[in-house]
Amino acid sequence: MTAGIREFIDTHFSHFNAGELKRAARACRDHLDQGGRLLLTLAGAMSTAGAGRILAPAIRAGLVHGICCTGANLEEDAYRLIGGDTYRFLPEWFSLSASEEAALDAAGLNRVTDTAIPDQVMLALEEHLHLRWQAAANSARSVSPAELMLDTLQDPELVARFVSPETSWLLAAGEHGVPIWTPGWEDSTTGNAFAAAVLRGEIAGHAAVESGTAQMTRLVRWYVENCRPEPGIGFVQVGGGIAGDFAICVVPLIRKELQMPDIPVWGYFCQITDATASYGGYSGAPPNEKISWGKLDQTTPRFSIQSDATLALPLLLAYLLDG
Numbered sequence: 001m002t003a004g005i006r007e008f009i010d011t012h013f014s015h016f017n018a019g020e021l022k023r024a025a026r027a028c029r030d031h032l033d034q035g036g037r038l039l040l041t042l043a044g045a046m047s048t049a050g051a052g053r054i055l056a057p058a059i060r061a062g063l064v065h066g067i068c069c070t071g072a073n074l075e076e077d078a079y080r081l082i083g084g085d086t087y088r089f090l091p092e093w094f095s096l097s098a099s100e101e102a103a104l105d106a107a108g109l110n111r112v113t114d115t116a117i118p119d120q121v122m123l124a125l126e127e128h129l130h131l132r133w134q135a136a137a138n139s140a141r142s143v144s145p146a147e148l149m150l151d152t153l154q155d156p157e158l159v160a161r162f163v164s165p166e167t168s169w170l171l172a173a174g175e176h177g178v179p180i181w182t183p184g185w186e187d188s189t190t191g192n193a194f195a196a197a198v199l200r201g202e203i204a205g206h207a208a209v210e211s212g213t214a215q216m217t218r219l220v221r222w223y224v225e226n227c228r229p230e231p232g233i234g235f236v237q238v239g240g241g242i243a244g245d246f247a248i249c250v251v252p253l254i255r256k257e258l259q260m261p262d263i264p265v266w267g268y269f270c271q272i273t274d275a276t277a278s279y280g281g282y283s284g285a286p287p288n289e290k291i292s293w294g295k296l297d298q299t300t301p302r303f304s305i306q307s308d309a310t311l312a313l314p315l316l317l318a319y320l321l322d323g
Contacts, residue, residue, distance in 0.1 A: 006322040009315065017307050024270040024303035025319035028234060031268040031301070032063060032320065036231040038268075041247050042069040043239030043283075044309060047076035048112045052169040054314045054321075059172040063320050065233070066222065067173060068181040068247035071145060071188025075125070076117075077170040078149055083121030084163040090114050124161075126193045128152045133194055136208035144210040144218075145190075146170070146180035181219055183212045183246035212246070219250050220258070227264050234268030236316070238309045240275060240283025252294040265295060269302040272309045272316070 006025075013022040032038065042051070047069075058064050080087075090096070093114040096104075104111055108119035129152050136143045143151075149170065152158065165171055173180055185191045197203045210218075227233050237244040254263045275284030287302035296302060305312050 004322070005315070005318040009319055017305055017312075020303055020305050021307070021312055021315060022319075024305060025316050027301040027303065028236070028268060028270060028316070029320055029323075031231050031234045034231050035229065036234050036267055037065040037226055038063060038234045038236060039066040039068065039247060040064050040236045041238060041243040042067065042073045043241040043243045044070075045072065045076065045112045046238060046309060046313070047073045047080065047169070048115050048117070049310045050080070050167070051310075051313060052077055052080070052167045052172075054317045055169040056167055056172040058317045058321060059169060059176055059178055061321055062176075063317070064173075064178060065226070066179050066181075067169075068183070068219075068243050070241065070243050071182050071185040071191050073243075074145060074149055074170065074180070074182050074185070075188055075190045076112075077168055078125055078153060079117055079121050081153065081163060081165060081168045081171070082125060082158050082161045083118065086118050086121060088116040088118075090116055122189055124158070125152070126190060128155050128158060129190060129193070130197060130202070133197065133203050133208050137204045140207075142207050142210050142214065144180070144215065145182040145185040146173075148209065149190075150174040179218070179222055181215045181247065183215060184242040185209065185212075187242075216246070216250070216253070219247065220254055223250050223254065224260075224263065227267075230264070230267065232264045232267030235266045235270070237269070237271040237273075238313055240271075240273060240281065240285075244271070244283075248290065248295050249293075255294055265297050265300060267300065269296055269300055270305065270316075271303070272305045272307060272312045274306065274308060276306075 009022050009025065013019060088109055090111065091114060104116060109116035129148060132148045132152050186195060194209060198206055223233065235248060248266065251265050255261050269287050271287065273283050275281055277284045277286050287296060287304055290296045291298060
């Protein structure tokens with residue numbers, strides 16, 4: 001699958017964003033070869049775009065040691081797993097009229113760029129999740145969104161529906177004990193469904209699903225346990241938003257709020273984004289800006305690949321897998 005990718009990139013990716021990708025991949029490979037660990041953050045619709053095809057093998061190869069993702073990426077990997085064969089591909093997505101969009105809605109098809117996810121897939125997962133939410137609430141437990149999702153995907157009825165499970169990054173993470181954090185989980189279809197179930201009185205309160213601050217304390221413990229020895233934990237940020245900002249902030253939290261200044265900063269940093277700094281958004285913030293916040297320092301290898309993540313991330317991970 002990845003044979004020859006490294007040689008191809010080393011040969012042809014020399015300048016501009018291609019050169020930045022090559023330099024980032026080489027530095028990441030060096031980081032891992034020196035015993036470093038890697039946390040990957042996922043924003044955007046990477047799971048719907050099939051990122052699991054390359055991310056799952058990377059997890060199984062021991063290249064990714066933690067994942068922080070949006071609620072949409074968590075659930076959309078599960079959607080593909082149980083119903084990817086029912087998706088509708090829309091090659092004419094860029095020219096759809098308002099009436100054609102309305103027809104998709106009427107047919108129960110939810111468009112994500114060139115891919116439409118059927119309502120039935122979402123509802124099937126929601127039905128099984130609902131039982132786990134109720135069980136957690138009834139036992140006064142607080143369970144992370146990822147743990148609830150992985151437990152749900154063990155249901156035999158859903159297992160029987162699996163499509164290409166080897167391409168599910170969520171299953172791969174569960175198999176290999178890779179921790180997952182999902183800040184802002186409520187900004188997702190399953191998060192919306194949970195809130196609705198609470199409002200209907202079917203679930204006793206919100207505590208059944210681990211809160212964002214509780215997830216942050218779990219991330220703090222993981223970081224402290226894994227940041228030594230050098231070169232520590234590297235950081236690959238796909239897109240921006242809450243998945244990236246939540247995870248990277250753990251370092252100043254530990255060093256400043258918890259007054260542990262000897263904890264090392266992130267040992268490597270690479271972001272893949274199409275945003276620019278001039279608009280003032282976090283997604284476009286260049287790596288050097290993170291030095292002023294105490295997330296990185298002057299010696300941290302740092303890279304910014306201005307590109308479509310559906311192109312750059314597979315190339316980066318394939319480079320790491322090849323060799």
